[in-house]
Amino acid sequence: MKIDQGLFEEAYETLYPLIHKLSYHITGDVEQAEDLCHEAFIKYFERKKPLPDINQTKYWLIRVVKNISLNYEKKKFRQRKAIEKLKRSAPLTADSAEHEYIKKETISRIQRALDKIPYRLRMAVVLKEYAGLNYKEIGAILGISEGNVKIRIFRARQRLAQILKEETEHVSWR
Amino acid sequence: MCPGGETLSAYLDNEVEGPWKKVIEEHLTLCLSCKHKIDEMIFTREQLALESAPDFRASQERGRSYLAGLNSIEQVSFWRRRVALPLPAAAAAVLLLIILGFSTLLLSLHTDYRFMSIRTQPSGSSEVLVTAPIDDLERILKSLELNSSRQEIIIQLPKELNFFVVGEAEMFRAAEYKRNKVW
Incomplete structure (x- = not known):
């Protein structure tokens, strides 16, 4: 069937x-x-x-x-890891640096912040914020307890707030 | 006592139930520190909500056409399904098939007779000449008996063949017996 x-x-x-x-x-x-x-x-x-x-x-x-x-x-x-290793051995050329800059600029500030947090935290917060699932549903999808979902979402929010704050400070300094 | 950050986060997600929800609500009206924490969470949440994903429609269409291709592959019946094969491999397979078929045919012909030739006679009938080893005479006879109910069979033995008698003939044995008989 x-x-x-x-x-x-x-x-x-x-x-x-x-x-x-x-x-x-x-x-x-x-x-x-x-x-x-x-x-x-x-x-x-x-x-x-x-x-x-x-x-x-x-x-x-x-x-x-x-x-x-x-x-x-x-x-x-x-x-x-490989790119970091390559960057250490050979600095970026003007072309590749420009490409990197364009790529970075096209990705929004929020998405960059999401990218910076660990995968397990990102997954939980994305399911909460963008799929609108409750803790029970997120727990079932990720195979973790509701208590664990609660912790992950809180930590993700904490980290995101910190990253966004740092970025705002960095921009205002420039 | 202030609730933990995890509880505040859960409260924001409407995951705190019953009396605890009321307790937190009351606490937030009194505690500035917790109010500040939850406001920060709300702000992060709002920023996340403002973030929109790139337009999906072009991607959805690409996926649709790919899946339509998959669907058409799925619908082809087993007997109409095509198999891609490199040309040398296909040629080798055909050649192997021909060789196998030919050798099977030869083997089937050579099972009983080593050599066979067919000649058409002026009268219209066919003459089949079979050369077979004489040491397997019994098998040849059996085979001919099976295949030739309406055919005329001539067995021609080699001319240079020298026959010799094996064992003693019965008449000799009988004469010998009579000679030695003491009446």
């Missing part, structure tokens, strides 16, 4: 904006967000058993995004 075409269309139409938004805020990269989103929907498309309703489909897709984004996060971490 495969997912009905009509059901899939409905899920794709309704849930794509949310899944895309979550993917973007988790990765901080437009292209990666698209890849994550497409991969999640392909997995849903290939799913043998249909899900009972659109809400269950939403949780399922968010869970898939969470799992795939973890791999992306690991890859990003390795890339970041």
